[in-house]
Each structure stands twice: as structure tokens, then as C-alpha cells.
Amino acid sequence: LLKEQGYEVIGMFMKNWHDDSVTISDECPWLEDSNDAMIVAQKLGIPFQAIDLSAEYKKRIVDYMFDEYQKGRTPNPDVLCNREIKFDIFLKAAMRLNADYIATGHYCRRDEIDDNGETLYQLKAGKDNNKDQSYFLCQLTQEQLSKALFPIGELTKPEVREIAKVQDLITADKKDSQGLCFIGKVRLPEFLQQQLKPKKGDVIEVPADSDIYNEDTEDVEVITDSLDTITAPFVYQKSSGKKVGEHNGAHYFTIGQRKGLNIGGTPEPLFIIDTDTKNNIIYTGQGENHPGLYRKGLFIEEGDIHWVRPDIKLTVGETRDYMVRIRYRQPLEKAQLIKEANGLYIIFDQPQKAIAAGQFAVWYSEDELVGSGVIA
Incomplete structure (x- = not known):
């Protein structure tokens, strides 16, 4: 799609994990993914290179996971992977290659609005409601969004597969990846037991x-x-x-x-x-x-509040209604956001099930994701 739009495209594969002992066999092994990416790049006639980010991934994602679980919290490594790896370390690596943008296969959209001569970037839900992945990008900044392209955001998954079939790409019928970002499906207890020992x-x-x-x-x-x-x-x-x-x-x-x-x-x-x-x-x-x-509301500490659109962030004493979700794929729920000096309170119209500390609450204005935060 990007080639058709006239972009000069380079394919880049990130290797973020080496330990296959905790992954479930045949579920998103990195070697197969890397080979598939290389074959697709050859088919499209674009350069391809791999980059090993496993040291950074362990430090920023895996160690964070262990720490959060040890505290009895429920982390979301996929959100952190996008903020810390894809749109930070990988983005900087791409910029060193003199890239203008990085493009990912997320089902979401980016729009621009003009605010008195300043360009503001909007993060919007993907057109495919069943596949919308804007939740996972809820921690992105204006700077990161300015360098991002989401070429399949206007398409549905079946439409994407059809394009891949027409292009005769090896991944056309490949199963959707599941599990941890860039690791695949893991046996979570075994994964955690690497550092968190069993204890009756x-x-x-x-x-x-x-x-x-x-x-x-x-x-x-x-x-x-x-x-x-x-x-x-x-x-x-x-x-x-x-x-x-x-x-x-x-x-x-x-x-x-x-x-x-x-x-x-x-x-x-x-x-x-x-x-x-x-x-x-x-x-x-x-x-x-x-x-x-069930709980009627949740709290986000001041340091854990993030506005994708900082121009509309709430000030102390201000309240505003938004549609909120507390986990990926959960239906959006009506809620009131209340900003206090110590943080942000989110009060739902209806009590919510299984609000877990460590997860991300995300709020939308219509189809635009405007902010997020870690549940305390």
C-alpha cells in the first residue's frame, strides 16, 4: 500500500526474544516470522534488514512485567512495547537510516488538525471494529505520532488478507499473532517462574x-x-x-x-x-x-496520566465525560473524568467488572483516543 502511494519502503524486522523455553511451540516463533518478513520483502522488491532489540526488550518490558506481577498488579506489556520499543528504540533506529516515518500494521488511523498554525495529530480507532488496536497505542506522544503511518487503518482484516492474496504474499493466510508482543504465546506461570518462585x-x-x-x-x-x-x-x-x-x-x-x-x-x-x-x-x-x-470507578495517579492530545487535557477541578475502556476489546463505557491535584478519577455510569491495578484505562472522544493512564 505504501509503495502504491509513492513511498520508498524499507522492511525492518525486530528480534526481541531469545528464550524459546517458555513459548508454546508453533505459536509465533520469531525465526518463522523473520523468514516470512524477508520473503515478503523480496516479493515486494524492497530492502530488508533485521535489528536485535532483545537486550532493550528485556530491560524495558520483561523486567517491568516481573516487577508488576510481584507487586500483585496486572501489567500490559503490549502497550509498553509500543511506547518503549516500537515507537522509541525502533523509531530512533529508523531515523538513523534517514527515514521520514515508520509504518506499522496496527488497525488504527492517524489524522491531523490545524490549531492556529500548529499541527496536532489525532489517534483514531481502526475502521475494523473487530480489530481496532488503538488501545495498544494509548501511550504515544504527539512527537511519536508525527513520525507514524498506519496504512491498513482504513481497511478490515478480510480486506487486508485479500490484498495479500492478490499480491501472492506468503503471509496471506497466516494466523493472527497472539500472546506477548514479539514473544508469542507463553505459559505465563512458567514465564514468571524464571524470577518469581512458586510459593504455596x-x-x-x-x-x-x-x-x-x-x-x-x-x-x-x-x-x-x-x-x-x-x-x-x-x-x-x-x-x-x-x-x-x-x-x-x-x-x-x-x-x-x-x-x-x-x-x-x-x-x-x-x-x-x-x-x-x-x-x-x-x-x-x-x-x-x-x-x-465490580467497582464503580478507578483512580490514576498524577504521574501515570497521559494525554495523547495534551491541548485538551483536564486541569485541576475540571470534569468531562468520555467513553472509556479498561482492557483491550472491552466495549466502551460511559464515564466521567474528574481531575484532582493528586490524579484523575474515572467514575463509570455502570459498575465495571475486574478493574485490575497495572492495566491501562483509555478514554475516547467519539472515535479519537485522547488519553490513557495506569490504574492505581
Whole structure:
């Protein structure tokens, strides 16, 4: 597509991972991907080179993942991979080759608007709603967007495959890549066990009608509908739960998770409603309507707020309505953003399921992604 538009194109492949011991065989192995990329480049008659970024990837992405899981948080390495690797280290490498832009296969769009003679860049959802990947680019800056091209953003996946078939490209029918950015599908516990060792702990089931107030609270009346209360995780009398099993490490699990507990015998499936990595305890509740799974809001600390469009960022005391999602592919939800001195509060019209610390909340104005932040 870029060649048709008159660009001079160079193909570049990033190798970001060397350890095949934790990847699931035949799922996105880097060697096969590299060969496919080289064959496509030959077919298109464009130069091709590979670049090894595995040291930077380990430092900026893998070490971050281990650190976040150890703290009982749920990181999103794909978002970080785009911010730290693709649109930073890789972008700088491309610029050293005197490139004007880098182009990626993300299903999203970039537009420009004129603001009193200054060009502002918009990050918009891809036309294919089923494949929109703007969420993964939610941490990009104006500078990064100014150097980015997304040539398939106006197309659907079937249309892209059809173009590849017409061009007789080897990747035309290749399965969609899944799993970690540039690593592929991994067995997460085995991946994490490289640094986070297994450690037996209790699985506690908290009844749905449990007192939702923390046992440290002396007077229930002091709890009001303050922003901090509305956005706080589910709290309960932890002494009211019962042990229903054991796990191999609280840091291997995340809020909302159902699989992997291997505990049966309950009328409804057990879902994780809280992980305590300090005391190595997992708290669970029966069924997907357990109150511990739902929250009305979330909080983003001041240093973790990012505006793709800094010209419209909220100032202290300001509120604005946006459509928000808290994970990839989640339907957009109506919410109010409230800016305070200590950070940003997001209050949803409807309670949201499995809000996990460490994930990215992303807000849109119509089809434009305007900001994001790490959930506290």
C-alpha cells in the first residue's frame, strides 16, 4: 500500500526474544516470522534488514512485567512495547537510516488538525471494529505520532488478507499473532517462574453477602461516597472468608481470573476478587455477579496520566465525560473524568467488572483516543 502511494519502503524486522523455553511451540516463533518478513520483502522488491532489540526488550518490558506481577498488579506489556520499543528504540533506529516515518500494521488511523498554525495529530480507532488496536497505542506522544503511518487503518482484516492474496504474499493466510508482543504465546506461570518462585498459599472464598467494610474500620458511618471510596477496590472482613484450597503463588494470578485455580465443588465457578502478594493469599468469590468483582470507578495517579492530545487535557477541578475502556476489546463505557491535584478519577455510569491495578484505562472522544493512564 505504501509503495502504491509513492513511498520508498524499507522492511525492518525486530528480534526481541531469545528464550524459546517458555513459548508454546508453533505459536509465533520469531525465526518463522523473520523468514516470512524477508520473503515478503523480496516479493515486494524492497530492502530488508533485521535489528536485535532483545537486550532493550528485556530491560524495558520483561523486567517491568516481573516487577508488576510481584507487586500483585496486572501489567500490559503490549502497550509498553509500543511506547518503549516500537515507537522509541525502533523509531530512533529508523531515523538513523534517514527515514521520514515508520509504518506499522496496527488497525488504527492517524489524522491531523490545524490549531492556529500548529499541527496536532489525532489517534483514531481502526475502521475494523473487530480489530481496532488503538488501545495498544494509548501511550504515544504527539512527537511519536508525527513520525507514524498506519496504512491498513482504513481497511478490515478480510480486506487486508485479500490484498495479500492478490499480491501472492506468503503471509496471506497466516494466523493472527497472539500472546506477548514479539514473544508469542507463553505459559505465563512458567514465564514468571524464571524470577518469581512458586510459593504455596491459601485460597480464601469470600461469601457474596460478606460485610463489605474492612475490619480496620471502627465506624461504618465514616465511610461516605467520596471519590476515594467510590474508586477503592472491594474491601471486606477478611476473617469472614473460608479456606477452599491452595495456590502456588499469589503473583501468578489477577483479579477477574477464573481459570488456573483448579478448585471445584462450588455451585458456581470461583473468580479471583483480590490478590494479597504480601501475605500470599488469594481471595475468591462465587459467580460472575459477586460484588467483589465490580467497582464503580478507578483512580490514576498524577504521574501515570497521559494525554495523547495534551491541548485538551483536564486541569485541576475540571470534569468531562468520555467513553472509556479498561482492557483491550472491552466495549466502551460511559464515564466521567474528574481531575484532582493528586490524579484523575474515572467514575463509570455502570459498575465495571475486574478493574485490575497495572492495566491501562483509555478514554475516547467519539472515535479519537485522547488519553490513557495506569490504574492505581
